[in-house]
Amino acid sequence: MTYLIDGLQYANWSEKIFREMRAGGVDAVHVTITYHETFRETVLVIEQWNRWFEQFPDLIFQGRTADDVRRARETGRTAIFFGSQNPSCIEDDIGLVEVLHTLGLRFMQLTYNNQSLLASGCYEDEDTGLTRMGRQVVAEMNRVGLVVDMSHSGERSTFEAIEHSSRPITISHANPASWHAALRNKSDDLLRALGESGGFLGLSIYPHHLKDGGQCSLQSWCDMAALAVDLVGAGQVGIGTDLCQDQPDSIVEWMRVGRWTKAIDYGEGSADNAGFPPMPVWFHDNRDLAGIRAGLRAAGLDEATTDGVMGDSWYAFFDTSFGVQSVP
Amino acid sequence: MTYLIDGLQYANWSEKIFREMRAGGVDAVHVTITYHETFRETVLVIEQWNRWFEQFPDLIFQGRTADDVRRARETGRTAIFFGSQNPSCIEDDIGLVEVLHTLGLRFMQLTYNNQSLLASGCYEDEDTGLTRMGRQVVAEMNRVGLVVDMSHSGERSTFEAIEHSSRPITISHANPASWHAALRNKSDDLLRALGESGGFLGLSIYPHHLKDGGQCSLQSWCDMAALAVDLVGAGQVGIGTDLCQDQPDSIVEWMRVGRWTKAIDYGEGSADNAGFPPMPVWFHDNRDLAGIRAGLRAAGLDEATTDGVMGDSWYAFFDTSFGVQSVP
Numbered sequence: 001m002t003y004l005i006d007g008l009q010y011a012n013w014s015e016k017i018f019r020e021m022r023a024g025g026v027d028a029v030h031v032t033i034t035y036h037e038t039f040r041e042t043v044l045v046i047e048q049w050n051r052w053f054e055q056f057p058d059l060i061f062q063g064r065t066a067d068d069v070r071r072a073r074e075t076g077r078t079a080i081f082f083g084s085q086n087p088s089c090i091e092d093d094i095g096l097v098e099v100l101h102t103l104g105l106r107f108m109q110l111t112y113n114n115q116s117l118l119a120s121g122c123y124e125d126e127d128t129g130l131t132r133m134g135r136q137v138v139a140e141m142n143r144v145g146l147v148v149d150m151s152h153s154g155e156r157s158t159f160e161a162i163e164h165s166s167r168p169i170t171i172s173h174a175n176p177a178s179w180h181a182a183l184r185n186k187s188d189d190l191l192r193a194l195g196e197s198g199g200f201l202g203l204s205i206y207p208h209h210l211k212d213g214g215q216c217s218l219q220s221w222c223d224m225a226a227l228a229v230d231l232v233g234a235g236q237v238g239i240g241t242d243l244c245q246d247q248p249d250s251i252v253e254w255m256r257v258g259r260w261t262k263a264i265d266y267g268e269g270s271a272d273n274a275g276f277p278p279m280p281v282w283f284h285d286n287r288d289l290a291g292i293r294a295g296l297r298a299a300g301l302d303e304a305t306t307d308g309v310m311g312d313s314w315y316a317f318f319d320t321s322f323g324v325q326s327v328p
Numbered sequence: 329m330t331y332l333i334d335g336l337q338y339a340n341w342s343e344k345i346f347r348e349m350r351a352g353g354v355d356a357v358h359v360t361i362t363y364h365e366t367f368r369e370t371v372l373v374i375e376q377w378n379r380w381f382e383q384f385p386d387l388i389f390q391g392r393t394a395d396d397v398r399r400a401r402e403t404g405r406t407a408i409f410f411g412s413q414n415p416s417c418i419e420d421d422i423g424l425v426e427v428l429h430t431l432g433l434r435f436m437q438l439t440y441n442n443q444s445l446l447a448s449g450c451y452e453d454e455d456t457g458l459t460r461m462g463r464q465v466v467a468e469m470n471r472v473g474l475v476v477d478m479s480h481s482g483e484r485s486t487f488e489a490i491e492h493s494s495r496p497i498t499i500s501h502a503n504p505a506s507w508h509a510a511l512r513n514k515s516d517d518l519l520r521a522l523g524e525s526g527g528f529l530g531l532s533i534y535p536h537h538l539k540d541g542g543q544c545s546l547q548s549w550c551d552m553a554a555l556a557v558d559l560v561g562a563g564q565v566g567i568g569t570d571l572c573q574d575q576p577d578s579i580v581e582w583m584r585v586g587r588w589t590k591a592i593d594y595g596e597g598s599a600d601n602a603g604f605p606p607m608p609v610w611f612h613d614n615r616d617l618a619g620i621r622a623g624l625r626a627a628g629l630d631e632a633t634t635d636g637v638m639g640d641s642w643y644a645f646f647d648t649s650f651g652v653q654s655v656p
Contacts (some may be wrong), residue, residue, distance in 0.1 A: 039368070039371075040367065040368060043367070043424070043427055044423070046427060047421070047423030047424070047426070047427060048423075050423065050426050050427070051423070093375070095372070095375030095376075095378065095379070096371070096375070098375070098378050099371055099374060099375060099378070099431065102430065102431055102432075103427065103430055103431065104430075
């Protein structure tokens, strides 16, 4: 079976987008439901998703296990898996890890650019590595089956998460820095360590993570994918587009600024390029996802490796990551 | 299969009590997790239960479906089903009905003695029946599989809940008022209407609901059970002890007073009898539950009806009540 899975989107969700997921044959999407929101605010977002699931049962449903991806394919729908890009949703309460997992959360970043209670973000001057609470929370995430995601974390924190976590972690949406130098992209050493630990890399199509930004060609991106497979390992690389479709620029400001500053922080942008950057011409929405396949083949990936990047490898990662940790 | 199920307890939980459940062969208990607590406070209680489930996996686990009762029997454990005695946990937000159901809530009272946002409690002077929000919430509870419990509600509100609910409701812990007149016990007319609608009555052993209070004999209680079966229907009556084992008197005050008054309200007690009343000699903890069987047989109930009251009828009710409503 060849699945089509996107490992990260944060769109301004609508029936239009859900229909595009179906038109694109997308079996599963890991969607960000929360950044700087408190637990209660995160639950409000889950309530909104529950209404969408109730309203569009023929298009989408909530995914909880890898088997739901199979069920999505069989029933012609898209399985939606919840993730958080920051640990604000667990506040200072480790008990919320299991509660949010029960509500369907399957990924949680330990940081989003800044220092959190758990670890350091990639924009901090100092990277503390995992904090005392961070080590406890990683162990609890391991226990219940909530995947540690280090996409927006600092390098030392990410190395320590790989080391400390008893289950493979992910970087759900980033690219090799050796292809395009960006604070959010990851060093070859880090990607090799990720691969050796059984971890997973989702490749981003967010323009700030791309060589030549929005001008990046499909072939350049697919050549980068082949490089990533070499660094991390076949079977351990997938897609994590970071698609932020139909979002107003106020949302990228919320993502960057939250409530932690009264000033403006431009994150990966700048004062004269503050909004969402324009996407590459070959990727605007879920209907463009399947088109990546031909580029991967042209980049020299064999059939099985291509199937893996398109979704089969995420499927295998979901299958071993979302359940309660088996006690040896 | 003969199951042993208690349809309502609110003990000061401890390993001792969990071991007594096992010693008593209790397959499932509906436990109250919240009264006047907000959503966030209710989640804190769920977190505490999650720790108990983690700490005592050989004694207890969280029940979500009737099949978990079967699994409890097969694995020699007790399945714990969550319930709320007041709708404070959904605040003013109907979306929390599904969220709490996902977290395992299986019963919710529309009121606890007082007027709520949904209906009227049995201690109010005026009974409004179901409110505007009450009708919406009952429909949502029906949809997701959260059982409407009217144990502490006024008579008109209870009649209207029976009428408005598209799925059978329960009165999980009360007795016929024709046996012992108490505000919390229910009229014969109401119990007949409950039975005709497919609803369910759990019989209480809380002394204020008993003829002769704590002096009530097992045989008197079992004769009452036979009367209840006549009123509500064989297969629609079980046990809901209302056991509040090992609780300090401060807890009965919280149950009665919450944060709604600065004065003291004695509920079913009185100024000179303010605490928890002493239990009948034949029922102190979960080990005494199985002993009720002989009394029911002596009261003239046949074997099958006795099995039903002891747990098989709750099992059948769980089996049709906790899942998503099937669309006709």
